[in-house]
Amino acid sequence: MTAVPVSRSWTHAAIATLQAENNRSADTHLYKIELPEHWGVDLFVKDESCHRTGSLKHRLARSLFLFGLVNGWINEGTTIVEASSGSTAVSEAYFAQLLGLDFVAVMTAGTSPEKIALIEQFGGRCHFVDHADEVYAAAASIAAETNGHYMDQFTYAERATDWRGNNNIAESIFNQLAHERFPEPSWVVVGSGTGGTSATIGRYIRYHGHSSRLMVVDPEGSAFYPAWKNQDLSVVTGNSSRIEGIGRPRVEPSFVPGVIDSMLEIPDAASVAAMMHFKKLTGLHAGPSTGTNLWGVWQLIAQMVAAGEKGSIVTLMCDGGERYVGSYNNPAWLDAKGLDPSPHLASLDDFFATGVWQG
Known part of the structure; x- marks a missing residue:
C-alpha cells in the first residue's frame, strides 16, 4: 500500500x-x-x-479555506493573502492562525482601526493601498512574492459555498x-x-x-x-x-x-x-x-x-x-x-x- x-x-x-x-x-x-x-x-x-470572528464573513472564510485545501492550493506553510475591506480579513486571519499559516490582508488605508486591530490580534499582517481598485494587484503580487495563495474572495465566494x-x-x-x-x-x-x-x-x-x-x-x-x-x-x-x-x-x-x-x-x-x-x-x-x-x-x-x-x-x-x-x-x-x-x-x-x- x-x-x-x-x-x-x-x-x-x-x-x-x-x-x-x-x-x-x-x-x-x-x-x-x-x-x-x-x-x-x-x-x-x-x-x-x-460568529467567533464577529461577522457574516466567518462562513465565507471557512468555505474559502476548505475550497483552497481540497483544490490543493493551500498546503503546510502556505502564506494566505486576501484583498479585503476588513471583515473577511478578520475571519481569514482567525482560520489561518487555527491552521498555523501566515496571513496578509491587503486593504485601503481608510479601513476602521477596530478591524485592523482584530486582524493583528489573530496574527495577521496588514498591507495598505490608497485606492480600492489597487487591492487586487497588490494581493496577487504579495502572493507571488511569498509563494503563497491569494484567496480572492471576489472571484471564489459564489463557488466555494454549496448553494x-x-x-x-x-x-x-x-x-x-x-x-x-x-x-x-x-x-x-x-x-x-x-x-x-x-x-x-x-x-x-x-x-x-x-x-x-x-x-x-x-x-x-x-x-x-x-x-x-x-x-x-x-x-x-x-x-x-x-x-x-x-x-x-x-x-x-x-x-x-x-x-x-x-x-x-x-x-x-x-x-x-x-x-x-x-x-x-x-x-x-x-x-x-x-x-x-x-x-x-x-x-x-x-x-x-x-x-x-x-x-x-x-x-x-x-x-x-x-x-x-x-x-x-x-x-x-x-x-x-x-x-x-x-x-x-x-x-x-x-x-x-x-x-x-x-x-
Whole structure:
C-alpha cells in the first residue's frame, strides 16, 4: 500500500480542524423584530455577529479555506493573502492562525482601526493601498512574492459555498423560520460585497422551489446596482465605498445578477441612519452594512403594508457596531465624511408613526 504523502496528511488534518471548529459552533440567532401588529408583516434579522470572528464573513472564510485545501492550493506553510475591506480579513486571519499559516490582508488605508486591530490580534499582517481598485494587484503580487495563495474572495465566494444546502446561510434561514406564521419569507434582503451571499441565497431559493424573492441593496457609487439595472457587467466606477464591507468599484466575478429579483441603491447617510435607528428600536448594535439592508427592508415593508400584503422579510445583521466606534458611531467622523443621517432618521420616525414611506 502506498503511504499517504506528508502534504496530504497535513491537508487531511487541516480539513478535520475546520470541520471540528464548525461542529463546535452553534447556529446564529434569528431575531424577530416587533412591528405594529396591524401592518401584518414579520421582520426577522439573522445576527451573523454571533460568529467567533464577529461577522457574516466567518462562513465565507471557512468555505474559502476548505475550497483552497481540497483544490490543493493551500498546503503546510502556505502564506494566505486576501484583498479585503476588513471583515473577511478578520475571519481569514482567525482560520489561518487555527491552521498555523501566515496571513496578509491587503486593504485601503481608510479601513476602521477596530478591524485592523482584530486582524493583528489573530496574527495577521496588514498591507495598505490608497485606492480600492489597487487591492487586487497588490494581493496577487504579495502572493507571488511569498509563494503563497491569494484567496480572492471576489472571484471564489459564489463557488466555494454549496448553494444547495450543507448548512449554508440560506438553509439556516429557512430551517429557523419553519415554525413561524410565515415560514416562507416574501423577501430576503442582503447587501453585495463579493456577490457570494446573494448568489447562495438566490440559487437556494430556486433550487428548493421557494416563492421568496431576493432584494440586493447596494451603497451609492458601487458598480453592482448600475450593472444589474443596465444589464452591463462591464461597469466600473472606481469608487471606494463609504459603507465598509459592501459596494465595489467594479463588478466582481462572484456577482450573479440572474438570481436577483430587485435591487436598490441606498444613500450612505441613509445606511448610517438606519443603523442608528435599529439600535434605538431593538437595542442591537449593528454595523453600517446592516443599516444598508434595513433601509431597503423598511421600503419593502411599506410597499407590503400599502398593498395589504401579509408575510415575512428576512435580512442580515452583518457585524456589530463595536467595530465602528471611531467612525460611523462618531459624529465628528461622519461630519468629516459629509454624512448627515438626521434627515433620514426623521424619515424613519415618520414611517413608524404613519406606516407610509415618504423616503
